Amino acid sequence: MSLAGKVVIVTGASSGIGAATAVEFAKLGSKVVITGRNEANLKSTETACKAANSKVELLLIPADVTTDAEKIIKTTIDKFGQLNVLVNNAGFGEMGSILDIDVDQFDRVMNTNVRAVFLLTKYAAPHLVKTQGNIVNVSSVAGLRSFPGASVYCTSKAALDQFTRCIALDLAPNNVRVNAVNPGVIITEFHKRLGMSEADYAKYLEHAKTTHALGRVGEPKEVADAIIFLASDSSSFITGATLPIDGGKHALCPR
Template identity: 40%
Template sequence: MSIKYDFTGKVALITGSSSGIGAATAQLFAKSGANVVVTGRNADSVAKVAKQCTDVSPKQLPALEVVGDLTNDEDCNRLIETTVQTFGKIDILVNSAGSGFYFNIDATDFMEKFSLALKTNLNSLVYMTHKCVPHLAKTRGNIINISSVSSKKSSSGESPYCVSKAAVNMFTKCMAAELGPKRIRVNAILSGVVDTNFNTVFEISKELIDEINKSIGQKYPVGRVGQPEDIANTVAYLASDTAAGFLTGSLVVADGGDIAANVSYD
């Protein structure tokens, strides 16, 4: 039996929602009755996901489309302001935007790439949280941050990504403690390998990515890598005050057994 959530009347702002985990999350919130905000850097992708959200919405609620780059503070401000102007409030913030950064320490442009990793995966998340807190305090809302098992597993050549995600974990716990008196819950999801276009950062073919995912999936205790919907379902659970109202500061592992089985991607 599938679990159904009711987010009728709620406003969910999902960053990085023009593809992958963010897109699946936006669609699930829309299907559950929420007003959703779809945002990303590509206008066509944003429009496509927004239409999908409207189509699955029980009342055909139109999704708000905002095109922007979250590494730009002005775009972040416009995203939040447009959301509040359109819907009047924010109940749920899902910080899903992020990218992979894999470079060795002796790379000539390592510091530049390391700074970009922090700016993309951490700073934008911190800034969105900073700016959304006044609105979430009014609704006693909650924040879900998308982290990674890489925050718990060191790996050669992956320090920019691992460090940025480890910082997301600590920021999540700090915010849970700090925002508790405002009745804002803050949790994070440590995702395992998920079959999305995220891995195109490696600039390899889709066919090779599929082969890699199949190989990794065979090592996972559940026998497969994740799908965007797997993480979206976990987001919905954490966002539900009825189901998860006593959870805050939690780092929820949704990884198919990656960490438990000490899976190596080599």
């Protein structure tokens, strides 16, 4: 997949899609920079990467993308001397009706899902120009479709999709590609972090079988495989794309 020896940053690599993506890059011989807020979980990802490829070169950066974007890029360049792929995976969600939420929720979600991606992209872009590398942003089906009680999260992901397209055009003359994946419901800790109990989450996953055309929810590796494809030369003529990885959820209409 043309990724051996390439330097790859995966944000939000401490769990879920980010952790699975780091492992897939490790399998292919990439030099993987994993960053996230939970250092203990990052070490678990490190262990998984080494299990996938005992010779993998790894760099752990415990960091918060909302405050440490410049540090993440600088530390990577100081260690490896270049950057080939940036995977903006770190994301955050909160729920609530516009009748109940306040501006602090808006700021928290937008700071992680949009502002941090802007900063990481800005600091990474000159290095990606040098290597003619690429960016893969992890968006959501919520960027493509609208859901009640999730206005800020949906808005942040729609903004990320448009940012993806605009930056793709900005960087196309430099042969730097920028794409996004838009997952549907994937089995991670995301919904539990929204406040769902184990019982409620189990009910939600059962209900989600009816909201995805393929009749099931997804696994992190299924999203990671799409990220690998977009990061590799196999997608060399794809830029500015938003690719649903959602079992057809984006195509369904309620009846």
